[in-house]
Amino acid sequence: MLAAVLSLTVLGAALGLVLGVAGKFLAVEANVAVAEVEKLLPGTNCGQCGFPGCAGAAVAIAAGEASPACCPPGGKAVAMAIAERLGVALDAASIDDDGPQLALVAEDLCIGCCRCLKSCPTDAIVGAPRQIHNVLRDACTGCAACLEPCPTEAIRLVPMPVTLPHWVMPRPLAA
Amino acid sequence: MKRARPARVFRVFEWFYGCKSIESMFNELFLLLVSTALVNNVVLIKFLGLCPVMGVSRRLDSAIGMGMATAFVLTLAAAASWMLEHWLLAPLGLEYLRILTFILVIAAAVQFTEMFIRKSSPGLYQALGIYLPLITTNCAVLGVALLNVQQARGFFWSLAHAVGSAIGFMLVLVIFAGLRERIALARVPAAFAGAPIAFVTVALLALAFMGFAGLNV
């Protein structure tokens, strides 16, 4: 009885010691994954994912608390890139991505209050007080941060229009 | 190779001394590896360690990583468990603690492997996910250690047996991952898509491995 107790205690202590020493040597300083995920995210800190900015979302995604598909402006492309990086299986078909979106200012509703200008993380809205504002298409990420501040609900999101150089040949029907 | 045997406590080299010549030793080693890796394949013939085979075989690269990790743990655990059995449990008459101590050693080895992989390859660490700590409960690892005790062979024989089993495990994991990567592109009937077709495939693979039973080793 004593032998059993002693031998198990010694064994456990020895293994614990070995692991403790190994833990010291093999300690991971910072989570590399968080930094890499943050690099893949849009970086506009729009907050649509529900986390405080892209850095917060990166921590949550890397820890597995949030889905890689939680970033609406990034869409399917970003979700797949993060899933690939983290080695998480993600069904491409399950992500509802209605394509890239753009903010559009309704000219008859805009009163030129400049509130949306301040909310835009990429400075994609141009305008001056009491002038109709406009959205720069190339700079807009469709993050929807400007919808909330608008007092007249003059801004809405529209799908990015398909143009000739951006047209994609449809996939053939499966054989 | 007639030499005086060393003290019985250190039966480490028993196998070497038991062989008639270097040639016969390598002969035996080769046959042992073939027998454990193919004929008595740990996954497809003995049906041990099926969990990672189904779980981590979606992609070839993570399957290779998992195979390496399991092979490392398997070999380390076999060596450690042989020493425990022969130097601690048998002399003190504590054979009833065998499974407990083996699990302890295996768990420690897995912890060490996990730390190492996390440090050296964060991508693989993420890819393996829950399956990495689950090597602890991989019955192939414990099974090989227990079989070694059961067959009461020397240290190097046990080690070779573990290496052969690890090679067999990795082989099956890699072959199956390669097959699944191709199945992922194939148009599988909806009722069979996903796990069912994987089970059908692994069953066919097991049938194919039964063919090695004809090898006279």
Place this chain on the structure above:
Amino acid sequence: MGLMEKCFGFSWGVHPADHKRPAADAPVRVMPMPERLFVPLAQHLGAPALPAVLAGQKVKKGERIANPQGAVSAAIHAPAAGVVTAIGEIPAPHPSGLPVLAVTIEVDGEEACDGADGGPPPCDDPFALDPAEIGRRVAQAGVVGMGGAAFPSALKLSSSKKAGVETLIINGGECEPYLSCDDRLMRDEAPAIVDGIRIMLHATGAREALVGIERNKPEAIAAMREAARAHGDVTIRPIPVRYPMGSEKQLALTLTGREIPAGRLPADAGVVVHNVGTAKAVSEAIRHGRPLISRLVTVNGGAARAPGNILAPVGALVADVLAFAGGLKEEPARLIMGGLMMGMSLPHARVPLVKGTSGILALSAAEVDDRAPDPCIRCASCARACPMGLLPLEMARHIAADDFAGAAGRGLKDCIACGCCAYVCPSRIPLVQYFAHARGRLAAEERARLRLDATRKMAQAKSARLAAEAREKAEAAARRKAERAAAAAKAKAAAEAEAAASEEARALVDA
């Protein structure tokens, strides 16, 4: 050419029935100006041209109506005299039928003289000109590759000069079935083509020109030989009849034995490939100062009543060209712009002709196979037919499973979309459509990635700006506070001093 190919024929490509005659033998008909011309601003590879006219403006024939913008672009000229009625969107000659910006010209019939402002000046001795000047004049004339890709020719000439190209390859292969515009051009305009080739030799600094013409065009070979007799640096080379012989990589391999490496330009193998039509356009531009405003178009197909080659102005509607060519026997089952193998199917005939249009094919129902595709039987016919040595079946499998990166890893970027794989497929799988789909998706992903990088920089710039503003504000506030404190201290000191002084004074008074 490898030994295997010498002994056993070609290891790549296909040999479709060519259907070139009787269209090739019919004399060229010149199409009269239609009432309206729709000249698209994006007729070439690269950035669309920038319009240089206003609606309501009168233009002369050959007047420049749009300027190139960006590094890769080409100028566009008025194909006929008339009034610009609109600069707006019209349906593009493209399978999508999406709109494209175009200049609409109401033709008024006044034929202006050649070389109206916009085109290059005519020149009697182009060989006295600086090669760079030839490039400039070719750019002025808005010449683009006439084989179909419509790459701005001036850029190709100047980059060949820089790359030190040794051999100029002239593509008279015309391997596409149904098409015969290059054949007709070589038969009728061989001297002009050879002249254009020699001007291009001068412009590129190449030592020799090899003209590859498929053996199924004996008349063209004879005419070109006759025209090139006096010029030792232009060699006419009959080449085997094989599709896609007209692809630049295959043509260069056949004529020079040099293979163009994957992902590289022909210049890396010391060659540059131009079409015979381009040679003719270069000659016209340099000798006569005529910009590229019309081209030879083959009208062919089972539904066309009178197949033949038409000299049509750029911007004429396909419907007008078909009507002039004799109309249609039946409603075409498919309307194709370009060749049968690589051309694009048009949604309707109300789209304009562009500089790169080599043919208009009105296919009858008998010529179109619309049956649904069968599953792949892994016969690997496509792998044998592929001129680039790819595995079309494997690429299509990956694309069908949405694995575009996997398809790219199997050589999707090297695919020249020649259509050999789809042509030989016994299951009628639309392989080229899969590849076009994957390319579009990969390009869209790449665009999204670039966009993400750009917007991330903008977001960082904004937060940096806000931080700087906040810091400045805080600093200014601190400064003001310090100033105010200093002022207060001063005032206090002054008041104390005053108080002390008054105290002293009082003390003095008291004393």
